[in-house]
Amino acid sequence: MSNTEPPIQPVSDVLVTDQENSIELKEIAGLSQGQIVRKRFFRHKGAFIAMIVLVVIILMAFTSVGTQFGTWKTGGWWPYTWNVAVAIENGGKPTLSLFPFAIGNHPFGQDEVGRDIFAVVMRGTQQSLQIMVIVGVVATFIGTVVGAISGYYRGITDSVLMRFTDIIITIPVIVIGAVLGRKFGVAGIVPLALILGAVLWTGLARLVRGEFLSLREREFVDAARVAGARDRRIIFRHILPNAIGVIIVNATLLMASAILIETALSYLGYGVRAPDTSLGKIISENQTAFATRPWLFWWPGLFIIAIALCVNFIGDGLRDAFDPRQRRMPTERNLARAKRAAGPPAPVPADGGDLDRAAAEVSSRGAGMQAGASGSRGYYAPTPTDEDRPAPKRDDS
Amino acid sequence: MATFVVRRLIASVFIFLAATYLMYQLTALSGDPLEDLRVSTAPNKAQLIEARTELLNLDVPPFLRYFIWLGGVIGVTGKGFWLGVTVQNQPVTVLLAQAAGSTLQLVTISNLVAIILGLVIGITTALRQYSGYDYGVTFISFLFFSLPIFWVAVLLKQFGAIGFNDFLQNPQIAGWVAPVLGVISGLIWMSIIPGRGRRKVITFAAAAIATAAIIIYISASDWFSTPHIGIVGVVITAVGIAFGVTAISVGLKRRRALYASLTVAALGIVLYFPFMYGFSYRMELQGFILLAVATIVVSFVIGLLFGGSDRLPVARTAAITGFLVAGIIALDRFMLVWNQYANSGQIKGRPIATIGSATPNLDASFWVHGVDLFTHLVLPTIALILISFASYTRYSRASLLEVMNQDYIRTARAKGLTERTVVVRHAFRNALIPIATIVAFDIGGLIGGAVITERVFGWTGMGQLFQNGLDHVDPNPVMAFFLVTGSLAILFNLIADLVYAGLDPRIRVS
Numbered sequence: 001m002s003n004t005e006p007p008i009q010p011v012s013d014v015l016v017t018d019q020e021n022s023i024e025l026k027e028i029a030g031l032s033q034g035q036i037v038r039k040r041f042f043r044h045k046g047a048f049i050a051m052i053v054l055v056v057i058i059l060m061a062f063t064s065v066g067t068q069f070g071t072w073k074t075g076g077w078w079p080y081t082w083n084v085a086v087a088i089e090n091g092g093k094p095t096l097s098l099f100p101f102a103i104g105n106h107p108f109g110q111d112e113v114g115r116d117i118f119a120v121v122m123r124g125t126q127q128s129l130q131i132m133v134i135v136g137v138v139a140t141f142i143g144t145v146v147g148a149i150s151g152y153y154r155g156i157t158d159s160v161l162m163r164f165t166d167i168i169i170t171i172p173v174i175v176i177g178a179v180l181g182r183k184f185g186v187a188g189i190v191p192l193a194l195i196l197g198a199v200l201w202t203g204l205a206r207l208v209r210g211e212f213l214s215l216r217e218r219e220f221v222d223a224a225r226v227a228g229a230r231d232r233r234i235i236f237r238h239i240l241p242n243a244i245g246v247i248i249v250n251a252t253l254l255m256a257s258a259i260l261i262e263t264a265l266s267y268l269g270y271g272v273r274a275p276d277t278s279l280g281k282i283i284s285e286n287q288t289a290f291a292t293r294p295w296l297f298w299w300p301g302l303f304i305i306a307i308a309l310c311v312n313f314i315g316d317g318l319r320d321a322f323d324p325r326q327r328r329m330p331t332e333r334n335l336a337r338a339k340r341a342a343g344p345p346a347p348v349p350a351d352g353g354d355l356d357r358a359a360a361e362v363s364s365r366g367a368g369m370q371a372g373a374s375g376s377r378g379y380y381a382p383t384p385t386d387e388d389r390p391a392p393k394r395d396d397s
Numbered sequence: 398m399a400t401f402v403v404r405r406l407i408a409s410v411f412i413f414l415a416a417t418y419l420m421y422q423l424t425a426l427s428g429d430p431l432e433d434l435r436v437s438t439a440p441n442k443a444q445l446i447e448a449r450t451e452l453l454n455l456d457v458p459p460f461l462r463y464f465i466w467l468g469g470v471i472g473v474t475g476k477g478f479w480l481g482v483t484v485q486n487q488p489v490t491v492l493l494a495q496a497a498g499s500t501l502q503l504v505t506i507s508n509l510v511a512i513i514l515g516l517v518i519g520i521t522t523a524l525r526q527y528s529g530y531d532y533g534v535t536f537i538s539f540l541f542f543s544l545p546i547f548w549v550a551v552l553l554k555q556f557g558a559i560g561f562n563d564f565l566q567n568p569q570i571a572g573w574v575a576p577v578l579g580v581i582s583g584l585i586w587m588s589i590i591p592g593r594g595r596r597k598v599i600t601f602a603a604a605a606i607a608t609a610a611i612i613i614y615i616s617a618s619d620w621f622s623t624p625h626i627g628i629v630g631v632v633i634t635a636v637g638i639a640f641g642v643t644a645i646s647v648g649l650k651r652r653r654a655l656y657a658s659l660t661v662a663a664l665g666i667v668l669y670f671p672f673m674y675g676f677s678y679r680m681e682l683q684g685f686i687l688l689a690v691a692t693i694v695v696s697f698v699i700g701l702l703f704g705g706s707d708r709l710p711v712a713r714t715a716a717i718t719g720f721l722v723a724g725i726i727a728l729d730r731f732m733l734v735w736n737q738y739a740n741s742g743q744i745k746g747r748p749i750a751t752i753g754s755a756t757p758n759l760d761a762s763f764w765v766h767g768v769d770l771f772t773h774l775v776l777p778t779i780a781l782i783l784i785s786f787a788s789y790t791r792y793s794r795a796s797l798l799e800v801m802n803q804d805y806i807r808t809a810r811a812k813g814l815t816e817r818t819v820v821v822r823h824a825f826r827n828a829l830i831p832i833a834t835i836v837a838f839d840i841g842g843l844i845g846g847a848v849i850t851e852r853v854f855g856w857t858g859m860g861q862l863f864q865n866g867l868d869h870v871d872p873n874p875v876m877a878f879f880l881v882t883g884s885l886a887i888l889f890n891l892i893a894d895l896v897y898a899g900l901d902p903r904i905r906v907s
Contacts, residue, residue, distance in 0.1 A: 180427070
């Protein structure tokens with residue numbers, strides 16, 4: 001036996017867990033909470049891809065046909081606009097083709113009067129995205145404030161606010177949205193979005209209240225109070241940062257549902273009104289044309305799905321990133337690398353081989369149960385290899 | 398417990414009153430109910446305006462008009478339960494009675510299917526966490542979660558109804574379909590069923606061959622023109638059900654349970670021919686329900702007789718088997734009249750309906766009416782399932798994973814219990830607690846969500862009642878709609894709380 005070997009190897013059943021922990025700890029050592037969250041978020045492949053796609057969609061929607069905020073107005077790089085009809089080419093069929101790749105004049109086709117569908121869809125995407133963001137901000141703000149006050153002060157304040165929440169929650173969102181949208185949708189998308197935000201906060205308020213109820217009983221809050229901190233400081237500096245994960249995750253999910261509700265309301269005719277347009281409205285206008293001009297129907301639908309899907313995936317990634325209980329499953333390769341770093345595996349005596357194999361199986365099985373998989377299948381190394389086999393004890397050498 | 402319920406009930410009544418008041422005001426103030434008359438050029442314009450003002454009490458301001466409506470609901474106006482009239486002077490009570498039936502039918506059936514599917518898929522994904530199946534289902538549920546329902550509905554109408562009806566004119570399945578679907582089904586089953594190496598290959602081959610064989614049989618026997626399960630299919634499924642239900646509920650080692658289930662299955666098979674071509678011909682809905690109840694009771698008794706010392710689990714297994722086997726036979730009976738239905742004068746060979754909730758003036762037997770219901774329900778149900786399926790799978794998966802991480806599951810495994818006992822007895826029951834509350838909560842909100850589905854599929858249900866009312870700024874029909882959805886929401890909220898308190902001993906209600 002060479003002298004380079006470490007004198008003592010860990011015993012079999014703590015081996016796996018210790019090495020996993022060391023990988024996990026090494027990854028987050030010396031990082032702030034924000035850095036850890038960011039790191040975990042970017043590790044979530046679905047969320048990362050979704051974020052890139054969403055950014056591309058946003059850039060495309062706002063630069064292509066031009067934007068208008070109040071009096072400020074820009075033009076876009078796309079030659080057509082969403083409200084001007086041009087001569088119909090090619091029977092209005094989409095000119096986009098992948099093999100060979102070509103964009104053509106009207107990649108998404110034209111409608112029966114000759115409007116360029118790419119421009120129309122981009123305009124609809126703009127409107128839907130704006131509504132999504134405004135609804136998200138308004139609803140998150142109201143929900144957080146109501147939930148925080150309710151959970152922090154408890155007692156009569158809590159009862160009053162929560163009964164009020166109950167009243168709003170009793171009315172289905174689509175119903176109250178339709179009733180309010182009928183009145184305010186005419187005024188444009190910003191009032192519509194504000195109104196939608198004012199009815200969508202209820203679920204978040206309940207969640208934030210629950211978080212506050214449990215956080216306010218924690219020792220660090222007592223410590224802050226003993227130190228003389230006022231209520232406002234305790235709420236904003238001590239409790240809110242601890243509840244921020246729940247709030248951000250639910251804000252993203254809320255935005256995803258906001259875009260679906262907006263399209264549904266526009267579909268029913270209570271959302272965005274003519275001459276303006278939104279993704280839901282384009283579908284509503286063109287649903288009877290499906291047999292003759294299916295592209296009028298496919299593109300806005302695909303954009304709705306793409307946006308909602310991206311936002312949902314980002315929400316999922318954030319949930320994983322903020323969850324302190326979340327432990328990444330180290331890949332087999334990382335585990336093997338960690339083991340190599342700890343020292344080369346010792347040669348296995350012939351007679352002890354079977355027992356060691358069984359020990360490795362048991363330990364991987366135990367870890368599998370921790371990860372929530374059924375006991376018959378550990379989450380890593382379905383068949384124990386030499387790499388996984390724990391080294392024998394060598395106290396005697 | 399009783400004080401808790403009473404306190405919650407009283408609070409609920411007040412919340413409901415406040416919510417109806419809010420809703421009434423919002424609707425009444427959402428526009429001008431006389432708008433269409435004001436711009437009209439009719440010579441008797443003033444008279445019309447006066448008539449409508451009289452009809453809908455428009456001279457009373459909305460914040461007081463609510464109490465006229467409320468008086469009608471409580472019944473103090475002397476007309477009993479009275480919800481006012483619409484702009485067209487139709488009593489809302491009558492309209493609501495017509496509308497509620499079809500909506501409740503749609504919502505109940507779609508929700509039931511979505512819950513069962515969501516639970517089963519959620520649980521299997523939790524048990525096979527991090528498998529390809531798990532990742533696939535996760536992605537699909539995210540996708541479904543992001544689907545606008547009206548978009549899906551239009552696609553369903555195009556491909557599920559028009560396309561499928563065209564296909565039924567000449568039902569030929571292309572040659573490549575059987576092998577491709579076989580491979581897909583093999584991959585799915587391989588991912589669900591545990592095992593490695595040789596066992597995986599066997600699973601894959603069995604699933605692929607079985608699927609391909611079924612498709613080839615369907616293609617060869619012109620199945621779509623005369624759909625059937627047949628006595629052979631019933632025997633195979635009945636025996637499979639007997640084994641499957643026993644394996645899941647008590648385990649195959651309990652021989653008594655297995656024999657009881659097999660006896661029940663055999664009884665079903667024996668009664669197949671007398672039922673199919675005999676006494677089912679005179680059957681109506683009451684008889685059908687009576688027979689279903691009788692099946693469960695008889696199966697339960699058979700289980701008790703076989704049971705031995707620990708009877709109840711055996712009896713339960715037998716009852717479930719009996720119910721499922723009877724369901725398969727009933728399904729075959731419905732299929733028997735398919736041809737007659739599809740080729741009847743009113744259907745003309747295009748059975749899957751795109752619009753409406755029933756074929757008008759269909760004069761036929763109970764079984765044909767059942768098929769008619771199916772053809773109208775299938776598309777809206779699929780649409781509703783697609784959007785609610787996602788949340789149920791996610792919830793049940795998360796809930797089961799949470800439970801599987803508990804110490805008592807490790808204890809159960811350490812005691813040497815079988816995997817079935819651990820999952821079914823220890824994990825599944827505890828995972829159901831949060832799911833039960835979520836389901837109760839969801840049912841309350843589902844009717845409101847069906848507004849769009851109803852509109853796309855042209856159902857004259859409550860969604861239409863709501864929308865017509867809103868378009869005419871007429872609070873009465875809108876309030877009738879809200880009376881049902883709101884009270885269901887509050888009722889199921891209460892039920893959710895009670896279920897939670899009843900199932901989870903850690904929750905104290907007082």
